[in-house]
Amino acid sequence: MSDEALIVENLNVTFPGRTSVTHAVRDASFTLGRERLGIVGESGSGKSTTGRALLGLVPRPGLVTAKRMEYEGRDLRANTERDWQNLRGRRMSMVMQDPKFSLNPVKTVGDQIGETARLHLRTNAADAKRRTLAMLEAVRIREPELVHRLYPHQLSGGMGQRVMIAMMLIAEPDLLIADEPTSALDVTVQNEVLRILDDLVRERGMRLIFISHNLTVVASFCDRVLIMYGGRIVEECAARDLQNAKHPYTRALVAATPSLDTPRAELATVTRDPTWLQ
Amino acid sequence: MTDTLGQWLMSEAPMSRRQAIFGRIYRNARAVVRNPTALVGLVIVVALILVAVFAPWLSLGQSPLTQDLASRLGPPSAAHWFGTDELGRDIMARTFYGAQATLTIVFLVAVVVVPIGLVVGMVAGYLGGWVDAVLMRITDIFLAFPRLVLALAFAAALGPGIDNAVIAISLTSWPAYARIARSETLAIARSDFIQAAVLQGASTPRILFRHILPLCLSSVIVRLTLDMAGIILTAAGLGFLGLGAQPPTPEWGAMVSSGRDVILDQWWVATIPGIAIFVVSLGFNLLGDGLRDIFDPKSA
Amino acid sequence: MSTEAASLDPAPPRDLGRRATGIVRRLAGLVFSLAVTFLGLTAVTFFISRLTKIDPVLAVAGDKANKQAYDAAYHALGLDQPVPVQYLIYVKRVLTGDMGMSVLTSNPVFTDLIRVFPATFELSTVAVIIGVLVGVPAGVVAAARKGRWQDQVIRVVGLFGYSVPVFWLGLVGLFLFYGKLGWVSGPGRLDVVYQATMTPITGVVLVDALLQGNWDMFTNAFAHLILPASILGYFSLAYIARMTRSFMIDQLGQEYVVAARIKGNSFWQAVWRHAFPNILVPLITVIGLSYASLLEGAVLTETVFAWPGLGLYITNALFNSDMNAVLGGAVLVGAVFIGINQICDFLYKVFDPRLRTP
Numbered sequence: 029m030s031d032e033a034l035i036v037e038n039l040n041v042t043f044p045g046r047t048s049v050t051h052a053v054r055d056a057s058f059t060l061g062r063e064r065l066g067i068v069g070e071s072g073s074g075k076s077t078t079g080r081a082l083l084g085l086v087p088r089p090g091l092v093t094a095k096r097m098e099y100e101g102r103d104l105r106a107n108t109e110r111d112w113q114n115l116r117g118r119r120m121s122m123v124m125q126d127p128k129f130s131l132n133p134v135k136t137v138g139d140q141i142g143e144t145a146r147l148h149l150r151t152n153a154a155d156a157k158r159r160t161l162a163m164l165e166a167v168r169i170r171e172p173e174l175v176h177r178l179y180p181h182q183l184s185g186g187m188g189q190r191v192m193i194a195m196m197l198i199a200e201p202d203l204l205i206a207d208e209p210t211s212a213l214d215v216t217v218q219n220e221v222l223r224i225l226d227d228l229v230r231e232r233g234m235r236l237i238f239i240s241h242n243l244t245v246v247a248s249f250c251d252r253v254l255i256m257y258g259g260r261i262v263e264e265c266a267a268r269d270l271q272n273a274k275h276p277y278t279r280a281l282v283a284a285t286p287s288l289d290t291p292r293a294e295l296a297t298v299t300r301d302p303t304w305l306q
Numbered sequence: 307m308t309d310t311l312g313q314w315l316m317s318e319a320p321m322s323r324r325q326a327i328f329g330r331i332y333r334n335a336r337a338v339v340r341n342p343t344a345l346v347g348l349v350i351v352v353a354l355i356l357v358a359v360f361a362p363w364l365s366l367g368q369s370p371l372t373q374d375l376a377s378r379l380g381p382p383s384a385a386h387w388f389g390t391d392e393l394g395r396d397i398m399a400r401t402f403y404g405a406q407a408t409l410t411i412v413f414l415v416a417v418v419v420v421p422i423g424l425v426v427g428m429v430a431g432y433l434g435g436w437v438d439a440v441l442m443r444i445t446d447i448f449l450a451f452p453r454l455v456l457a458l459a460f461a462a463a464l465g466p467g468i469d470n471a472v473i474a475i476s477l478t479s480w481p482a483y484a485r486i487a488r489s490e491t492l493a494i495a496r497s498d499f500i501q502a503a504v505l506q507g508a509s510t511p512r513i514l515f516r517h518i519l520p521l522c523l524s525s526v527i528v529r530l531t532l533d534m535a536g537i538i539l540t541a542a543g544l545g546f547l548g549l550g551a552q553p554p555t556p557e558w559g560a561m562v563s564s565g566r567d568v569i570l571d572q573w574w575v576a577t578i579p580g581i582a583i584f585v586v587s588l589g590f591n592l593l594g595d596g597l598r599d600i601f602d603p604k605s606a
Numbered sequence: 607m608s609t610e611a612a613s614l615d616p617a618p619p620r621d622l623g624r625r626a627t628g629i630v631r632r633l634a635g636l637v638f639s640l641a642v643t644f645l646g647l648t649a650v651t652f653f654i655s656r657l658t659k660i661d662p663v664l665a666v667a668g669d670k671a672n673k674q675a676y677d678a679a680y681h682a683l684g685l686d687q688p689v690p691v692q693y694l695i696y697v698k699r700v701l702t703g704d705m706g707m708s709v710l711t712s713n714p715v716f717t718d719l720i721r722v723f724p725a726t727f728e729l730s731t732v733a734v735i736i737g738v739l740v741g742v743p744a745g746v747v748a749a750a751r752k753g754r755w756q757d758q759v760i761r762v763v764g765l766f767g768y769s770v771p772v773f774w775l776g777l778v779g780l781f782l783f784y785g786k787l788g789w790v791s792g793p794g795r796l797d798v799v800y801q802a803t804m805t806p807i808t809g810v811v812l813v814d815a816l817l818q819g820n821w822d823m824f825t826n827a828f829a830h831l832i833l834p835a836s837i838l839g840y841f842s843l844a845y846i847a848r849m850t851r852s853f854m855i856d857q858l859g860q861e862y863v864v865a866a867r868i869k870g871n872s873f874w875q876a877v878w879r880h881a882f883p884n885i886l887v888p889l890i891t892v893i894g895l896s897y898a899s900l901l902e903g904a905v906l907t908e909t910v911f912a913w914p915g916l917g918l919y920i921t922n923a924l925f926n927s928d929m930n931a932v933l934g935g936a937v938l939v940g941a942v943f944i945g946i947n948q949i950c951d952f953l954y955k956v957f958d959p960r961l962r963t964p
Contacts, residue, residue, distance in 0.1 A: 199870075
């Protein structure tokens with residue numbers, strides 16, 4: 029079907045605290061081929077931490093262990109810092125949630141986008157600038173020359189997120205992790221950004237992991253979906269099969285999604301069963 | 307028996323005002339003891355107080371004032387554990403007695419500075435308007451003064467002595483507390499429980515002293531503890547220049563100064579009192595840092 | 607898409623105008639603040655001058671003056687005017703540089719101050735340079751390695767800097783590095799040998815020696831300068847390191863630092879190339895504040911090292927009850943101290959990054 033480039037088996041991420049240990053991710057196992065995989069969960073489900081673990085960016089004092097964690101045949105667990113530097117931005121990249129915070133306030137847009145190119149591709153200043161402008165056009169920013177010189181605080185939310193996408197895709201990575209890419213945006217802008225992301229991923233044939241709390245968006249965007257709860261993957265199914273999900277949490281999530289077509293008197297909520305945390 | 311006392315103190319639902327107050331004190335004390343920085347600082351500060359109080363006994367019978375010119379500038383020995391100074395006086399005794407001068411200055415400054423700062427700050431914060439503007443302007447002016455130099459000028463005019471040193475130091479220290487009290491007051495002046503007290507007919511002084519003051523206190527105490535180190539250093543600096551406690555009263559800064567001429571050969575005369583200043587300053591810094599971690603972690 | 611176009615405006619002319627008036631208004635506020643604080647300072651020094659037990663009239667007229675001479679001097683000093691008027695006369699005098707005569711040197715205090723200030727300037731400037739060169743990297747490393755041994759060591763070193771008396775450290779330094787080890791020269795600014803051949807151009811001996819092409823004098827001056835400057839510098843670096851660490855800890859917790867790592871930056875690249883530029887503005891104000899407080903520390907350091915600067919001048923005047931000199935020095939130190947502090951506060955508020963994000 030598709031080459032399984034990313035193989036994760038029994039991924040565990042723990043944060044030792046003063047008196048107890050927090051298990052952010054428990055025994056997560058999944059693979060990724062040339063497809064779009066969605067990870068859905070609520071806050072604290074471990075979805076973002078999983079994304080960070082794949083890039084080796086779990087903050088201290090977090091500990092990452094796994095039976096297997098491979099990308100394109102190389103064992104990620106054995107990566108040195110140098111190995112990670114070569115991978116990040118170039119083969120694997122991540123689009124973060126809020127451009128207000130994920131862009132450096134004191135550097136220009138052009139500087140930040142160009143930096144990824146300069147780090148990984150053999151470029152000089154002129155070439156980096158050319159690529160940056162091309163990338164800005166690819167994310168459909170009009171007047172790229174102008175935006176190139178702006179600072180992040182001068183950008184709107186949607187523009188900032190597109191700059192972030194440009195910044196993370198300019199070195200042409202193979203795998204993109206999108207961590208809540210539209211959650212911080214106005215609803216009117218979300219679709220715009222999603223469409224740009226969609227086009228770019230398809231054009232470049234990229235693998236995508238789409239992390240979100242929004243089941244509807246993920247279902248429409250991705251081929252397969254993982255549902256996470258309490259650090260565990262409780263369900264894995266194809267996006268179009270969500271109606272037939274087996275785990276009660278997934279079913280509750282699906283049922284709780286409001287729909288304009290079928291109005292109901294009462295919105296369903298999720299009643300949690302503590303056994304799900306086992 | 308102690309178990310029930312502990313339970314009473316730690317109870318989540320105190321039955322009386324007394325229980326609530328004691329419970330809070332107990333919980334704060336436990337927090338201080340648990341924090342290693344604060345604990346070390348507290349030990350040092352307590353040691354300072356004990357040394358000042360028990361100086362006569364700790365000095366093993368030596369007097370800080372008895373001169374013995376025959377044995378002047380003697381190195382540390384069995385008779386004089388810290389050696390003797392340029393007039394043959396026992397340095398250990400002088401160091402221990404010197405704690406009294408330090409403690410006096412610190413205490414006096416605190417007693418002067420905290421009430422003034424609190425009153426100015428609370429009044430400015432609560433009344434607002436032009437009262438606030440004027441008071442803050444005055445506060446800012448004093449806040450901008452260089453502490454030591456102004457203390458020098460004061461001492462030059464008024465003459466040396468502990469009292470003048472206290473005045474001089476206090477003049478440049480109080481603004482910080484006014485600022486803190488004001489910002490705390492501003493934060494709570496509009497809150498409901500204050501409004502409730504106003505509706506009950508409480509007068510402004512009553513509101514300020516019974517309701518707002520207790521809430522300002524913890525920030526003020528943290529700041530005071532941290533300031534102590536600076537105050538001790540300034541006071542020692544004044545002592546070094548001959549202002550502050552006058553001879554023959556032992557004072558650490560003055561002792562360092564008198565040891566200055568013989569530093570190259572009889573290093574202990576100047577070094578030991580300096581160590582005392584350092585240790586005490588360090589103690590207050592540690593205690594203040596620890597208290598700040600406990601009571602106000604955001605500002606760390 | 608129309609929402610995107612509207613928010614593309616970087617700086618339309620209207621906005622620039624508004625920003626300019628805002629800055630002008632702030633500057634006016636700063637000048638006003640400086641003026642008021644300076645007046646406050648002079649009020650305090652005026653008050654102190656009135657406190658003195660020495661009769662200023664006798665100082666001018668002489669001990670044995672008869673009533674006529676006394677009255678004449680009394681009137682000449684303006685002491686028969688009401689106090690507020692006297693204050694204004696005082697302020698006017700200070701602003702025109704008339705701070706009275708120094709009893710000790712028989713010079714106008716103002717002339718004395720100009721003569722001694724460069725020495726203090728030289729000492730403080732070298733000290734703050736040491737403070738920055740050591741303190742800033744130390745603070746960055748402490749923040750980046752927060753909680754680990756590098757952080758603990760740097761914090762301890764900083765803590766000592768807040769606890770140790772400057773005059774004592776100076777003495778111990780003299781004892782150790784001059785007395786025992788002989789690595790540096792002793793008290794004073796230059797060996798006596800050179801003092802005769804020194805022609806003051808700027809008053810800063812290091813610079814003057816270079817301008818004269820006298821390499822020996824330069825090294826000698828440096829050997830005398832290095833110890834007091836290092837002692838003062840230690841206090842500067844303790845403060846700067848602490849503030850740098852605090853600023854960097856804030857920045858290192860930000861998302862854009864993670865983004866920099868995702869792009870492929872190494873940890874230290876993210877620290878220095880991404881996080882550090884974000885603290886430059888508050889850092890510069892911190893350095894300014896440190897410089898101001900070094901002026902104070904200089905008073906005691908100069909006494910220990912017999913450094914002929916403003917601090918030594920004030921303390922000598924103090925020991926000789928030379929009130930004019932003491933107060934003149936206090937006004938100068940106070941004015942510079944106030945000036946630097948207020949300008950730094952102002953710069954901080956103007957460039958506060960928190961005010962930038964929408």
